Amino acid sequence: MELPRIISVDDHVIEPAHLFERWLPKKYQDRGPKPLTAGIGELEYVAGKYQITMDPEGPPTDWWIYEDLKFPYKRNIAAVGFDRDDMTLEGITRAEMRPGCHDPKERLKDMDLNHVEASLCFPTFPRFCGQTFAERKDKEVALACVRAYNDFMVEEWCGDSGxxxxxxCIIPLWDVELAVAEIKRNAARGVRAVTFSEIPTHLGLPSIHSGYWDPFFAACEETGTGVHMHIGSSSQMPAASPDAPPAVQAxxxxxxxxxxxxxxxFSGVLVKFPRLKLAYSEGQMGWIPYALERADDVWREHRAWGGVRDLIPEPPSTYYYRQIWACFFRDMHGVTDAALDVIGRDNACFETDYPHVDSTFPETKQVALEHMKGIDDEVVYKLMRGNAIRLLELDFDKDRAR
Structure with a gap:
């Protein structure tokens, strides 16, 4: 099989130390994030949360210091180039990382090594949907940081990549009208993707059922901006017990x-905004067939007492096939013919998760080929790149019917 070059819908950027010095307006820089290299103490995992301290005697680590926040980079989020047993939670400096983690020109070289043509990258220091800025007290500076990060993303990280x-891009999560303005500002310069929380109530924000986010969803629909939700963008990961090891969460x-x-x-959001696009990053997809079956069963059997009789006029799977994209990279169960019949051959995209510990780099082509065994060439094209092109409204493959 000749595997098409991949368009990865979930990778990550490690922010360069100069980001806020270069992109944050001067009047905010004293109050904005500052880079620092300092020792890190032993990391503890307590009740599902990481406890991190500075230690002058500890291993050198690159940090961001911002208000009361001390944010270190850890080896598991810049794991490419390390052996599996060395992909730990220890601190790391940018000098120890593979340069493609934080240098866009080096990233393109690694993409060439990895059979990847294009890549969508989530933030690290801002966290998956900008929680870092939403949690800070000085919202004037936080808004400036959101805009600075987006300017960096559009003009520096992506600008010279062809x-x-x-x-x-990210949004100011604490104010929906500011979020709308940021969506429109970025859409005007060609941005077609924004990251959002999978479960905003876990961040202390209004739920998607409340109507609060409707102006945001309307702006995304109007501009063709897809809403991308990464696992962990609610700042919580599921675990069976508070003292379970991190492997349970993973x-x-x-x-x-x-x-x-x-x-x-079941929210009615997809009914109200029929052209809104949702994408789930790093969620895999082998679970989707039963989830859709159960959702449709509940709608059919329980909609009267379940509160959705008048809210959801058609089976929930209708809206999934019309508006939702799944994402996978190691999910053999999800790419069987039987699974794809239900997941939808037009509803799934591939990712490499560079440079995280889960990344398939530098073996992505082999991993993808293993998953694509026995799959029709047209479906392989869709899963490896075609569906991502539709989702992200890319200019690739214009001569090919979508």
């Missing part, structure tokens, strides 16, 4: 995507 690095991470998708399917 379209191969695809901009993914194994259950798809749970957040499943919960979020059910929330949207």
């Amino acid at each position: 379209g191969r690095l695809i901009p993914l 194994s259950l991470s798809f749970n957040n995507a499943m919960a979020s998708m059910m929330d949207f399917l």
Whole structure:
């Protein structure tokens, strides 16, 4: 099989130390994030949360210091180039990272090594949907930081890539009208992707059922901006017990995507905004067939007492096939013919998760080929790039019917 070059819908950028010095207006820089290299203490995992301290005697680590926040980069989020057993939660400096983590020109070289033509990258220091800025007290500076990050993303990270690095922007989560303005500001310069929380109530924000986010969804629909939700963008990961090891969270991470998708399917949001596009990043998709079956069964059997009789006029799967994209990279169960019959051959995209510990780099082509065994060439094209082109409204493959 000749595998098409991949368009990865979920990778990550490690922010360069100069980001806010270069992109944050001077009047905010004293109060904005500052880079620092300092020792890190032993990291503890307590009740599902990481406890991190500075230690002058500890291993050198690159940090961001911002108001009361001390944010270190850890080896598991810049894992490419390390052996599996060395992909730990220890601190790391940019000098120790593979340069493609934070240098866009080096990233393009690594994409060439990895059979990847284009890549959409989530933030690291701002966290998956900009929680870092939403949690700070000085919202004037926080808004300036959101805009600075987006300017960096569009103009520096993606600017000289010839379209191969695809901009993914964040919003000021604490104010929906400011979020609308930021969507429109970025859409005017060609951005077609924004990151959002899978479960905003976990961040202390209004739910998608409340109507609060409707102006945001309307702006995304109007501008063709897809809403991308990464696992962990609710700042919580599922675990069975508070003292369970992190491996339990890692194994259950798809749970957040499943919960979020059910929330949207029964919210009426997709009925109200029929051209809104949702994408679930790093959620995998082998769970989707049963989730859709259950959603449709509940709608059919329980809609009267379940509160959705007048809210959801058609089976929930109707809106899934019309408006939702799944994402996978290691999910053999999700790419069987039987699974794809239900997941939808037009509803799934591939990712590489560079440079995280889950990344398939530098073996992405082999991993993808293993998953695509026995799959029709046209479907392979859709899964590897065609569906991402539709989702992100890319200029690739213009001569090919979509």
